[in-house]
Structure formats: C-alpha cells, structure tokens
Amino acid sequence: MGESKLFSAGRALSIAEVPQWDVVTDVAVVGFGAAGSCAAIEARYAGAQVDIFEVASAAGGSASLSGGEVYVGGGGGTSVQREHGFVDETEDLYRYLLMSGGPAADQERVRLYADHAASHFEWLGAQGVPFKGTYLPGKWIEPTTDDTLIWSGNEKAWPFSEHAKPAPRGHTVEFKGWGGGKLFMEKLSERAIQLGATAHYETRAICLITDQHGAVKGVLVRKAGEYLYVQANKGVILCAGGFITNRAMVERYAPQAMVCEQFVTGGNDDGAGIRMGISVGATTLNMHEFFATLPFFPPESLIKGIFINERGQRFINEDTYHGRVAHYVLRQPNGRVWLLVDNEIFGRPLIQQDITIAAVGETWEEVEAELGLEKGALVDTVATFNRYAAEGQDPYFHKDKEWLRPLLTPPFAALSYCQGDIEGHAFTLGGLATKPTGQVLNADGQSIPGLYAAGRTACGLPRWGEGYSSGMSLGDSTFFGRQAGRHAALESED
Amino acid sequence: MGESKLFSAGRALSIAEVPQWDVVTDVAVVGFGAAGSCAAIEARYAGAQVDIFEVASAAGGSASLSGGEVYVGGGGGTSVQREHGFVDETEDLYRYLLMSGGPAADQERVRLYADHAASHFEWLGAQGVPFKGTYLPGKWIEPTTDDTLIWSGNEKAWPFSEHAKPAPRGHTVEFKGWGGGKLFMEKLSERAIQLGATAHYETRAICLITDQHGAVKGVLVRKAGEYLYVQANKGVILCAGGFITNRAMVERYAPQAMVCEQFVTGGNDDGAGIRMGISVGATTLNMHEFFATLPFFPPESLIKGIFINERGQRFINEDTYHGRVAHYVLRQPNGRVWLLVDNEIFGRPLIQQDITIAAVGETWEEVEAELGLEKGALVDTVATFNRYAAEGQDPYFHKDKEWLRPLLTPPFAALSYCQGDIEGHAFTLGGLATKPTGQVLNADGQSIPGLYAAGRTACGLPRWGEGYSSGMSLGDSTFFGRQAGRHAALESED
Known part of the structure; x- marks a missing residue:
C-alpha cells in the first residue's frame, strides 16, 4: 500500500x-x-x-x-x-x-x-x-x-x-x-x-x-x-x-x-x-x-477427543464444523491449545500428519505434568468429561452422543494445536x-x-x-x- | 438508512x-x-x-x-x-x-x-x-x-x-x-x-x-x-x-x-x-x-469477587479495566455471567445499585443449586480459586495479590451480570x-x-x-x- x-x-x-x-x-x-x-x-x-x-x-x-x-x-x-x-x-x-x-x-x-x-x-x-x-x-x-x-x-x-x-x-x-x-x-x-x-x-x-x-x-x-x-x-x-x-x-x-x-x-x-x-x-x-x-480430522475418531486450553479448560464441542473450532482455538489465551486423546481414538490427522505430540503418558497426571499445566487443571477436566461421557452426556459443551466416550485407554496423548504448530x-x-x-x-x-x-x-x-x-x-x-x-x-x- | x-x-x-x-x-x-x-x-x-x-x-x-x-x-x-x-x-x-x-x-x-x-x-x-x-x-x-x-x-x-x-x-x-x-x-x-x-x-x-x-x-x-x-x-x-x-x-x-x-x-x-x-x-x-x-465496582471490594459463566468457568482476572471485563462478559455463552462474592466483600455496586442478586446461600453448594448450574461446576471453581488465593496466587488468571483473598465468609451471593440484567x-x-x-x-x-x-x-x-x-x-x-x-x-x- x-x-x-x-x-x-x-x-x-x-x-x-x-x-x-x-x-x-x-x-x-x-x-x-x-x-x-x-x-x-x-x-x-x-x-x-x-x-x-x-x-x-x-x-x-x-x-x-x-x-x-x-x-x-x-x-x-x-x-x-x-x-x-x-x-x-x-x-x-x-x-x-x-x-x-x-x-x-x-x-x-x-x-x-x-x-x-x-x-x-x-x-x-x-x-x-x-x-x-x-x-x-x-x-x-x-x-x-x-x-x-x-x-x-x-x-x-x-x-x-x-x-x-x-x-x-x-x-x-x-x-x-x-x-x-x-x-x-x-x-x-x-x-x-x-x-x-x-x-x-x-x-x-x-x-x-x-x-x-x-x-x-x-x-x-x-x-x-x-x-x-x-x-x-x-x-x-x-x-x-x-x-x-x-x-x-x-x-x-x-x-x-x-x-x-x-x-x-x-x-x-x-x-x-x-x-x-x-x-x-x-x-x-x-x-x-x-x-x-x-483440519484436525479425519480420522473421525479424533472428534472424540477434547480440546483444552492452557488453563485446562474445555472451550468448544469438538463435533462442530472445523472452521468454527479454528476460531475458538485461535482466541484461547496465549494461543495454547491441545487435543487430548486416548489410545483407542488416536490416529495422525490426515491433513497434518506431522502434528506435534506435545505429551504422552500412562496417566492423565503424566500428560498434565508434561504440558506444564497447573496440578489438577487437566486431570479434573478429563475426570468430569469422562464421568458425564460414560452416561452419554456433555452438559457443559453439548457434544453429540455420537462422539461421546470417556478417554480411558492408555497411553494418553496431547496433540498440539498451539500457534506455530498448526497450519x-x-x-x-x-x-x-x-x-x-x-x-x-x-x-x-x-x-x-x-x-x-x-x-x-x-x-x-x-x-x-x-x-x-x-x-x-x-x-x-x-x-x-x-x-x-x-x-x-x-x-x-x- | x-x-x-x-x-x-x-x-x-x-x-x-x-x-x-x-x-x-x-x-x-x-x-x-x-x-x-x-x-x-x-x-x-x-x-x-x-x-x-x-x-x-x-x-x-x-x-x-x-x-x-x-x-x-x-x-x-x-x-x-x-x-x-x-x-x-x-x-x-x-x-x-x-x-x-x-x-x-x-x-x-x-x-x-x-x-x-x-x-x-x-x-x-x-x-x-x-x-x-x-x-x-x-x-x-x-x-x-x-x-x-x-x-x-x-x-x-x-x-x-x-x-x-x-x-x-x-x-x-x-x-x-x-x-x-x-x-x-x-x-x-x-x-x-x-x-x-x-x-x-x-x-x-x-x-x-x-x-x-x-x-x-x-x-x-x-x-x-x-x-x-x-x-x-x-x-x-x-x-x-x-x-x-x-x-x-x-x-x-x-x-x-x-x-x-x-x-x-x-x-x-x-x-x-x-x-x-x-x-x-x-x-x-x-x-x-x-x-x-x-461498572461492577466501586465498591472496590467487589474486585475481590470472581466472575463465572454458566459452565462455572472463570474467564478473566477481575482486576482488569471494567471495559475489558465488559467485553469478556458479553461473549460468554448465552450471555450468562455472575459475580461471586462472600459477605465480607459484598456491597451494592455504586453505579447499578439495583443489581439482581441471583442466588444467596450459606454454602457455595446452595448458590450453585440456586443458579441451576451442573453439580460441582461452581463449587470446584471456587474451591480451586480459594486454595490458591489463600497462598496469594492466581495461576490461571493472574489477578494481582492486592485483590486476592479466599471467598470463605457466608452468606455467599451471586450478582447477575447476565444480559438483560446489566446496563x-x-x-x-x-x-x-x-x-x-x-x-x-x-x-x-x-x-x-x-x-x-x-x-x-x-x-x-x-x-x-x-x-x-x-x-x-x-x-x-x-x-x-x-x-x-x-x-x-x-x-x-x-
């Protein structure tokens, strides 16, 4: 200009x-x-x-x-x-x-x-x-x-x-x-x-x-x-x-x-x-x-994961359109976001196969520590999600039943959707x-x-x-x- | 036009x-x-x-x-x-x-x-x-x-x-x-x-x-x-x-x-x-x-309260400028937000004295139930806030020490900053x-x-x-x- x-x-x-x-x-x-x-x-x-x-x-x-x-x-x-x-x-x-x-x-x-x-x-x-x-x-x-x-x-x-x-x-x-x-x-x-x-x-x-x-x-x-x-x-x-x-x-x-x-x-x-x-x-x-x-999916199974920010908070129902997810991701504090998955739903995203896996653990406590989050921040969020998901419910974010299951099968992982890691x-x-x-x-x-x-x-x-x-x-x-x-x-x- | x-x-x-x-x-x-x-x-x-x-x-x-x-x-x-x-x-x-x-x-x-x-x-x-x-x-x-x-x-x-x-x-x-x-x-x-x-x-x-x-x-x-x-x-x-x-x-x-x-x-x-x-x-x-x-304050003491949304999540350090708080409040899901206070810090906001008090209780469990939130949503957030505030810390939202104290003195109240209730x-x-x-x-x-x-x-x-x-x-x-x-x-x- x-x-x-x-x-x-x-x-x-x-x-x-x-x-x-x-x-x-x-x-x-x-x-x-x-x-x-x-x-x-x-x-x-x-x-x-x-x-x-x-x-x-x-x-x-x-x-x-x-x-x-x-x-x-x-x-x-x-x-x-x-x-x-x-x-x-x-x-x-x-x-x-x-x-x-x-x-x-x-x-x-x-x-x-x-x-x-x-x-x-x-x-x-x-x-x-x-x-x-x-x-x-x-x-x-x-x-x-x-x-x-x-x-x-x-x-x-x-x-x-x-x-x-x-x-x-x-x-x-x-x-x-x-x-x-x-x-x-x-x-x-x-x-x-x-x-x-x-x-x-x-x-x-x-x-x-x-x-x-x-x-x-x-x-x-x-x-x-x-x-x-x-x-x-x-x-x-x-x-x-x-x-x-x-x-x-x-x-x-x-x-x-x-x-x-x-x-x-x-x-x-x-x-x-x-x-x-x-x-x-x-x-x-x-x-x-x-x-x-x-484009965090396909594979579709990843939609069953949950996004959290650096406070350990969820912020979106992951089954919304990927463009809507993107806007919510982009405005999280410090641009730091991870998709939490367990072994059963894990798969490399088709469109970004080289996604950074920021943490892996046999327990969610290990993943939380590896991400450097406050103690309990991630663990409590996953526990609450799991408890409701087992009942087929997501009262906070209203993800559809189709995509709801507890994240229980180790190893657990956090895929990085932090700014700088995403396309x-x-x-x-x-x-x-x-x-x-x-x-x-x-x-x-x-x-x-x-x-x-x-x-x-x-x-x-x-x-x-x-x-x-x-x-x-x-x-x-x-x-x-x-x-x-x-x-x-x-x-x-x- | x-x-x-x-x-x-x-x-x-x-x-x-x-x-x-x-x-x-x-x-x-x-x-x-x-x-x-x-x-x-x-x-x-x-x-x-x-x-x-x-x-x-x-x-x-x-x-x-x-x-x-x-x-x-x-x-x-x-x-x-x-x-x-x-x-x-x-x-x-x-x-x-x-x-x-x-x-x-x-x-x-x-x-x-x-x-x-x-x-x-x-x-x-x-x-x-x-x-x-x-x-x-x-x-x-x-x-x-x-x-x-x-x-x-x-x-x-x-x-x-x-x-x-x-x-x-x-x-x-x-x-x-x-x-x-x-x-x-x-x-x-x-x-x-x-x-x-x-x-x-x-x-x-x-x-x-x-x-x-x-x-x-x-x-x-x-x-x-x-x-x-x-x-x-x-x-x-x-x-x-x-x-x-x-x-x-x-x-x-x-x-x-x-x-x-x-x-x-x-x-x-x-x-x-x-x-x-x-x-x-x-x-x-x-x-x-x-x-x-x-203008949720003065009185200044209200800055020691915490804002939560309908998910029971905090979303801002309450000691930021009131205009910044307003923008965060306006974008919470369904426009539903409350300021949680205890008896020690409570006072009617000077500029909106007729603020709706959406819930009062002797325990935070009562306040949570009265607001109709999911069980544990508010209580867990307050407990986490209180635990850190007692140590003079707010690792999630970084509110300054000056405004940090646990919300421990009943009765407890939730002031409504939901859309429709606010000026x-x-x-x-x-x-x-x-x-x-x-x-x-x-x-x-x-x-x-x-x-x-x-x-x-x-x-x-x-x-x-x-x-x-x-x-x-x-x-x-x-x-x-x-x-x-x-x-x-x-x-x-x-």
Whole structure:
C-alpha cells in the first residue's frame, strides 16, 4: 500500500479524463470465477452484451481450487436430499443460515437464498455442472469420492441443532479426489462463453470510471501493457474475489487472520474489487471476518477427543464444523491449545500428519505434568468429561452422543494445536455492502448507480468465521452472481 | 438508512454543481468537540482562517459528557507523575498503548503519541484546562474528587503488567463531581474562539464537495434551513464523532454493541463524519469495535469477587479495566455471567445499585443449586480459586495479590451480570483510516487531498474494546485533532 501510481484501484477516474472508449459493452464483469461466470450467464440470458475481464490466463478464480461444493436445501429438500430421505424445510435452512451469519447476518439476503436455493441447485445442473446424486454419510472436510450429498457444516452440532432441524446440505460436483472445483468452474465458464459472453484473459481491471454524479460508467483495464477504456452501459459487476493474498490489507482489516499462513485462493484475491468499490463511495461490512480451518480430522475418531486450553479448560464441542473450532482455538489465551486423546481414538490427522505430540503418558497426571499445566487443571477436566461421557452426556459443551466416550485407554496423548504448530488455511469474508440484487451500497444505504458486486468482493451470505459451512461461499457466489448479472442486464441505459 | 434525499452524507457533491460559495475559508472544521477544538486552535496558531460547523447550539460534543480525563505519560513522566514519584518511560507508554490497540494497533500513531504525550499534557494546561496536580490512589471508574492523577486502565493488570512497567496515566481536569468533561471542553472551545476561529452553531454538515480528481474542496452545510456552500482552501477536517446514536449503522457495522442500551454521547454521534469520508473514497477500520463498560465496582471490594459463566468457568482476572471485563462478559455463552462474592466483600455496586442478586446461600453448594448450574461446576471453581488465593496466587488468571483473598465468609451471593440484567454503556471505536497527520486514506493507503479526520470519526489510538483505558479517547481526540489542524493549515492552496 502507498506507492503513488498514475492509476490505482483506490481512486476512480473521472469520465472527463477518458480519451476514448476502446471497448463498449452493456455489462462489464470483473473476474471470471464463480460469481463472474454466473453473472455473465444470467446477463446473457437477459440479452445483454457481456465482456468479462480476467487477470489470469484462464477462467476459474479461487473457486477452481475449492471442493466444488454448494450449500443448498430448503423447499422440502433438493432432488438429492429427497431421494436419500432427508426432508429440508425452507424455514430450517433460513434459521440455520441466519444463525450462521452471526451478529451481522443479513435477513433479506438469507431469505432470498433460502427460498430459492433448491431451484438454484437445479439451475447449476442445467448449466452443465454434473452431480452424481449419491449420499456419503460421515463427517468430512471435503469428500474425495465423487458422491454428492454430505454433512458439511454445523447442522448436527449444538447450538445450531437446537434452532434448525439438521439436514445434510453440501452438494458436491461429481469428481474423484480433491479439488472438484476445477471441474465445477470449467462447466460454468464454458457455459458463459457458449452463451456469447466475451472473455478477455490476462486483463487486469485497474480502476472504475465515474461521471460527475458518482455513477459508474465503465472500467479502465490493462491488457498486454495497453490501457483500454471500457464503457459499460448497463453496469460494472465486481466479482474479483476477496483480499487474502494482499498482506497489507489483511494486516489492516483482518489482522487476526495473519496467523494463518496458508490461503485458500487462486492467487488473485488481492482486494482490487473491494478497493474499486470503496473508491466510488461504497461502504464495506465485516472486513475483520475470515474463514479459517483447522483440519484436525479425519480420522473421525479424533472428534472424540477434547480440546483444552492452557488453563485446562474445555472451550468448544469438538463435533462442530472445523472452521468454527479454528476460531475458538485461535482466541484461547496465549494461543495454547491441545487435543487430548486416548489410545483407542488416536490416529495422525490426515491433513497434518506431522502434528506435534506435545505429551504422552500412562496417566492423565503424566500428560498434565508434561504440558506444564497447573496440578489438577487437566486431570479434573478429563475426570468430569469422562464421568458425564460414560452416561452419554456433555452438559457443559453439548457434544453429540455420537462422539461421546470417556478417554480411558492408555497411553494418553496431547496433540498440539498451539500457534506455530498448526497450519491455518484462510480466506476473507468481509467486502462491499450490497443489496441481494448485487447493487453496491454507499454509507447511507443507497445504491451506487451502475455498480454491482458478488462473490467474496461483496460481504455475502458467509460473513462470520464461526458460522461458516463448506459450500457456503460457492453457493453464495453462484447464486448472488446470478442476481447481479440479471439486475445489471435489466437496467436501462441512461 | 435508505430514504432518497437531495443531499446526503453518503454521496459527495461535485464542484460543478456548486452555484456559489457562501463561505470561503482556509480550514473548515466539522464538529466543535475535543478534536474540533484542538484542530481549530492549531490551525489558528499556524495562521489559517478557520470556520467551525457545529450541529448543536454550543461547543463540547460528546467530550463534554466525559470525565474530562486524558491518558498521558512517557518521557520519564508528566509533571504530575514525577511530582508523585512515578517514573513513566516513553517505551513503557509505547508498549502499553500498542498492546491496548489490539491486533490492529497502529505503530506509527502510537509512536507519535508516546513520544509527545507528556508535552501534550503541558499544552492542554497552556490552553487553559486546569489540573490540580494531586494524586488519588485506588481504583476508580471516574474520580468524583478534583484530583488529577489516577490509575485509569489495565496498567497493573495481567497481561499488560508483564509487558510495560505500570504507572498511573489518567490526568483529570480539576472538577468536583461527575462529568468534568464539561469544564474541560469549555476551556478548549473558549480558547479556539479567543484565537479567532469562527464558530457556526446549529449548523449541520450535509456532504462534502469534490473536484473531478476526487480532491475535497469544501462542504455543504445547512443553517436555519438554508444551504450554504463552504469553500475550504486548505482542507476540511471531520471531527464529527462516532456513530453510536445511529442504530442502523450500529446494527450494520458493530452489531455486538446492540446489547448496550446506554450510549456515551452528546447526542450527535450519528456517523455523518464517517459517512462523508466514505463518500469520497475513504476506507474505514475496525468498524466492529466499540467501548463498553460494566461498572461492577466501586465498591472496590467487589474486585475481590470472581466472575463465572454458566459452565462455572472463570474467564478473566477481575482486576482488569471494567471495559475489558465488559467485553469478556458479553461473549460468554448465552450471555450468562455472575459475580461471586462472600459477605465480607459484598456491597451494592455504586453505579447499578439495583443489581439482581441471583442466588444467596450459606454454602457455595446452595448458590450453585440456586443458579441451576451442573453439580460441582461452581463449587470446584471456587474451591480451586480459594486454595490458591489463600497462598496469594492466581495461576490461571493472574489477578494481582492486592485483590486476592479466599471467598470463605457466608452468606455467599451471586450478582447477575447476565444480559438483560446489566446496563451496558457504549461508544464506537471504528472510523476513517487516517495517517497520524489526520490525512484521510483511500483503500490503497493514499491520502485523499483536502480531507482530514480526528476524534471518533477516525479510527484512532483507542481501537479495541478489550484494550481501552479511561482517558484514551480524550487524549487521542485532543492530540490528533492538533495534528490535523496543523497539517491542514500548512497545506498550500492549489
């Protein structure tokens, strides 16, 4: 941040300074990832001319590196949920999503999504994204089979389970191995091109262009060293991702994410879309929030362990979504946390096999001493946990019966989830304030003419690290990308 | 939020739409509170023409309702610190303030403040703010005597005490009773007027005026129903407070502050300054952060009690600053928290005398049962606390010896600090990103020509609810108001 440049995302260009229009279109889409693809598809369906500007050499964005999973349900259930006997009422999805949005949840956005998520799933299939239609039971970070339906969030975990009837809602593209997002994105981007959108690759959006009333009229891009002035008669849609790769922005806006050294990104989440929005008077929301994960399972058996902090206190039900666990872990005093396991449930975490084993003992007293905790701190916590677990209860943290058993079989061990020992994976959740239509809002809550945003450039459905579920970001990006594309295309020229 | 208006803070006006300049000045200051007064004073010292626009009928802003206390020290100690035998090195103040700023602390700002805080105190005196020069020992929310020097933050509390040598740094205006801020502000605003600043009361700033390059050239104000176009040749300084009275903004940006029903405000912290900044491309920082307080003492004896949550867990050293306690209390599960006391330390909290006493018993077992907690949850925690406290230790939470004694004298009681039973007092800490000079920054970290901000309109020194100390906001507003006034005045006309 800081160097003075001729043009920069943070400063919009006045239309008076535009020498000529090099590209004239109806809808200019910045970023050809999940949101950009779906925005382009819908804008084309609505008959608008669409030009997409993508900084990479190919479509896909960060969605390409995801698991290719969308979080959908409601309406009694998607076709896949119903086929496997899961009823999923819209109100349950609504309540779950509202709770997942945390203190700053957006009711209007959640309502629109809950009402239409099941049909959105059908729409994705109609665009060519393949779903096998099968159900995979168990608790997964991301399925490596080509099955469709999985439990991908906090549905069955307290306190979510008390407020919304659980159903599996992760719907994953038909793909074997890790990273089905690549196939998912190939299908959507191909569809946009088939429908007649023009893609400009290796083309970086530099800054927005506004008229004297502050309306967005186009965007300046750079392609092969040349600046091109793009006029967008119906609007510019910013689908340029979040800002996890821009360390200066992370440090400023989401400093707590700095401990996460691994980023979930295709490499171009540099915040340019957000900065362009800010330059024309947009307001931002939840810029401090981020997704983080601590993939402490599989193996599933580790969920039967208990997390303690340096005071020997438990702090979370371990059967919640791994991203929620991560946020609780990150805020424990001095960043010191261990997962306590006994010999029966022990296994090396699949995703971090070299996890540090901080202590091993034939008794919990030995483990406690080896960790250097106060006498009794760990031992009392384990004794209390064991006593209740033997009765199938967890009155303090409400871990589900499925994962409750006393930790009785020596040797006992403490796996270190202390800061420095863990691999945190993160992406940002804050972004431009928008209406569900994608219209970008100023600080008075009024829309800025000609400007739309979707995907992680906007503050969307997923906006609270503690409430995230796998599939929410892709579900949000595709669904609200569509809204933005349709609304921009239907704007009349002025 | 939302209604369409001819003019609004969220949308800047183009200079092309200005029919005439009704007021022409060098520096336009928006808001005549602590920051605005000091900005005006320094701008006048630098020879600039200054016009101040204040929506209220008199100067003072929210600072008028404060305790009239500034958080200063360093340089070996202010004159008052030295006189009472306290050495306060700049590096200790620096480390303390950096830690107080939390994860998003601004090193450059903290450095400037730490280096000059002691001389800033002398400056305030030179402007006419009276300080008696006496020291008041003990732990106070706000002194009701007219003494000067108090312990006003987390200096002696863990973990702060481990990182910076403690010193009392609250310096309070000479005033008997609550609310010395009124006198403090009378002196500063009188000084600004004496020096030749022109104050326009009952005059609301409506929106900023920019040229086609995005530079701020003036501000539109409304006075007695008339719109006045104000040209500011050297700059506009936004000192219009925070946004705690704007419930729509609080809900959007700092939803966790919604539980606090009492606001620390003069009534005009409606976020207009922040919204005006956003309208011209400024970026904001820490918009989710807020000051909250839970004045659970005096009487001081209550600090010897222990807070527990519904799991019977302690979660904080009770001798930390009351604002830090408040943030920890607010995030306990289900908002359920009690302060456990025995008969020897019990007293009704001075500021919330009608506190709910949720349980009383001759034994801790009775209190536990009456609160409906799991058997042993509270009793074990008290037993552990008592055992260590008898030895003068608190290995888990590090409460200082001064406040450690076992809770042994029946009857025992639990004071309810559950949500709904408590009076939370709040103001916002997020605001416009600025340089220490007050220059407002865009999303690329570049300054926006002609625009400055200070006080709670900016994200300043106090930016983390958990780290706040009394006197930080007034210290910050006066010190950085001065920087903004000086820098704006020294800008050359273009």
